[in-house]
Amino acid sequence: MIMSVPYKTYLEESQLPKAWYNLRADMKTDHRPILNPATLQPVTVDDLSHVFCTKLAEQELNNTDRYIEIPEPVRDFYRMYRPSPLVRAYFLEQALDTPAKIYYKYEGGNTSGSHKLNSAIAQAYYAKEQGLKGVTTETGAGQWGTALAMACGFFGLDLRVYMVKCSAQQKPYRKAVMETYGANVIASPSDTTEVGRKMLAEYPDSTGSLGTAISEAVEDATTHEGYRYVLGSVLNQVLLHQSVIGLEAKAAMDMLDEYPDTVIGCAGGGSNLGGLMCAYMADKLKGKSAPKFIAVEPASCPSLTRGKFAYDFCDTGKVTPLAKMYTLGSGFIPSSNHAGGLRYHGMSPILSQLYHDGYIDEARAVEQTKVFEAAKLFAKVEGTLPAPESSHAIRVAIDEALRCKETGEKKTILFGLTGTGYFDMAAYMAYNAGTMSDYVPTDEDLARGLKNLPKID
């Protein structure tokens, strides 16, 4: 096969970004302030510092510094698994017989199996630097918990992960990976917190929920000296750390003299898409010509395509601050779509604002079996077995490439392959067996979730 550019392009380690890019500094309209739920006033660094590390609280509210230096120990750690490769999907192009050029940025080549490590190591570093004993978090599917376990293991920080009980039972191996890195994994609801004990007293057979796990992790952190709570998506600080994806991707594309016509990412909380698109979004915010940006979400949890742009809690337990974002309502219970990382009722406030203002051109909801169809084709021709989350982006990249085949356009498509599906084989088994369903919520389902939104303008 004639390969005009390398199949994989790696930056030199000396070309790795030395600073994260803070998209907010360039946004025409900043996202609406995050509100303290008790006072309904904008949260301050001081408010947030009780829950988050101080440096991270500052990053959360920073909308002025365009670049924020990546601390040297974080850059050292990044060298273990970064730069991640920019891949020209020659074999996928061939299989589709498309004139389009398809590139993807592959973030799954580390043991956490996803891009989550980019923010986990940063958050662990700031906790260490602040002299904390440890951090707490929650995890559903387990990717974030694994990434954080690796990061805390590296810096010698204590970590307590509240893992949704049914996940902990269904995924004992994910739990084992976290424990191997030294994390303490607690099935939620647990008897170690007030919230957990109350839940267990009321529902002794509860298999848990992400909402309860968040509440437990926050309570644990705020009631123990020397601990803070950390979170793997949605937050501005997480999008900031994930900017390494987009900065690297653009640098590698520049080396190849390529500029994408279309940038595609899956969107659950929004951190991966926010990271991937940031360097090109900078062009758009400056009024230059820029790619078309497409956010892809599951049809079963369609916050951008069918949600409301409104203030809402970031968690189902209603203990977190309020953010203005696209939401299905914090009470919305997504169906058991297998892409656990995309089952979130809301969306990053930054991405929500950009979508609302038309900077993100399109949001597209895709059905699960179509996603796995794309995932299997991708695995077969490009080798890597993709995560269900990432496969949402693959689906749309394929659809765009097939459209080019019809029109004859030679578009350049860039998408984010955020992770691998090695711990998601139950979902593949359901697809292979033909038992996977394409549940899409009805308008009535959505109305139920949206009717209790807080009344804040």
Next chain:
Amino acid sequence: MIMSVPYKTYLEESQLPKAWYNLRADMKTDHRPILNPATLQPVTVDDLSHVFCTKLAEQELNNTDRYIEIPEPVRDFYRMYRPSPLVRAYFLEQALDTPAKIYYKYEGGNTSGSHKLNSAIAQAYYAKEQGLKGVTTETGAGQWGTALAMACGFFGLDLRVYMVKCSAQQKPYRKAVMETYGANVIASPSDTTEVGRKMLAEYPDSTGSLGTAISEAVEDATTHEGYRYVLGSVLNQVLLHQSVIGLEAKAAMDMLDEYPDTVIGCAGGGSNLGGLMCAYMADKLKGKSAPKFIAVEPASCPSLTRGKFAYDFCDTGKVTPLAKMYTLGSGFIPSSNHAGGLRYHGMSPILSQLYHDGYIDEARAVEQTKVFEAAKLFAKVEGTLPAPESSHAIRVAIDEALRCKETGEKKTILFGLTGTGYFDMAAYMAYNAGTMSDYVPTDEDLARGLKNLPKID
């Protein structure tokens, strides 16, 4: 941290090997001929062609061509996951506080999770080129089966994998990966072969063995028009294909102006060590100064350290040809050591000969809990969760580096990190729980295995 060379070194794709290196062409003493078990005469290409693809049968017996061209479609596929990185283990060095420099060649960055893909894609290619419908194989732990499923999926070849029944039951996710790539996974013993039906009639509750699975796969291939049998280790052809590891490793070390003092690899069937060391072994065979070569095996299955150099069957079912190799006897049943890939009674005839002739300097047997202790330290400081097999090499690399700490020597150590442990978490769980045992066979155990060796000089 000051990093004098990059943490990871990648060759350019243009520097990828265009030919495999056939170590046999340079050996002073070739290994003794492989014998047809029916006639006890050296096997011919014709003999082997009934079981293997013809090109592979030729490679198996080729001891004259120093280089064998890698077919272009195989080189194209290699570009999906090769070059694999040569990593300077700065963080491990720091953790050990050693003056030694530690490098490792990382082969786990593909979905099969190991180096097995290097030979799988070559064998699938030759089957395709020969116009075959498909191939059969057996798999125990599942890495080889996964690699071959990827390779056959890529070339559109039919694949039937006989998976030891207890493995298929214990590792449903491994099975699911293979099926996702289109393989037909059959729990062995099965009712699809004569051998399997006989076994089931006699032992209806049998959970299978690698010996039976091999016999089933061979029977299946030889009784179906357009099928051949393929195997993932031990064979000369497999060592040939795995030479890409060593050729790349040496090219990358050369770029860094480094030459190892010590080369370390785990050895089960021998394909990974054979591949890693080949380029440096070439120096030794030419009489130049060369590294010390150390083969590492589990104390529970010590073929090199406690076996006999003798003719033996390559399988427990005694259907394969006879090879002169270090063996514990084809009837030796290794204990349930978790490094499934190292539970083999014999050893590659090439490596056996090199060890017998003193070209491989040392074989070292290590106990399982020491291996997992090393694996956990490695995971924590270097990020990647290693396969149990690879962790045997990590153990010895650490021991060598600690020895340097004592003596103050600044040795350069190179070891093979053959794969990841993501599908081996049951073993890590046993280690974490303190329930892992360090079984070492007694002399009586070994005598039982060795007493029935064929009487061939």
